[in-house]
Amino acid sequence: MVEVRIRVNGVTTPLDLQPEVSLLDALREHLGLTGTKKGCDQGACGACTVLVDGTRINSCLALAVQYDGREITTVEGLAAEGLREAFVEHDGFQCGYCTSGQLCSAAGMLAEHAAGAPSAVTEHLAAGPCELSEPEIRERMSGNLCRCGAYNGIVAAIRQVATAEGAR
């Protein structure tokens, strides 16, 4: 067992964990934060996306012991009312299973874009922050799968929030 001080949504909790326990299982099974979903458990679907120090990661691929003392944000602690309302307004979910991962990923993606990070489809890398166009949003959200195909609503919701925040 390894003692880990996991800090999630502003609350630090000491846990004794086997070193192989994933961050996803620590969140769901040890802390009872079941908003973060387990889809594939192998890094392919994005349902388990959380923010670590503001950067999105797949928590199923992360070992909890590596995140001792880091600032983890799950959908339960995500300050993203605008995103949540926009998802509802644009029917950005159907079954809702992928939604918490989509919301965390969207919040992380908007911050990455605001910091000037390019994507694989950004044409002019030296030109600074690009317009957050539909292709940019789709590329930047491509790690988050939705089995129901709510993609059009998800993109519209993110675009609405990006526009409101001035990212166009």
Ligand code: FES
């Ligand atoms: S559950 Fe982590 S990427 Fe699918």
Ligand code: FES
């Ligand atoms: S809303 Fe069902 S998987 Fe996305």
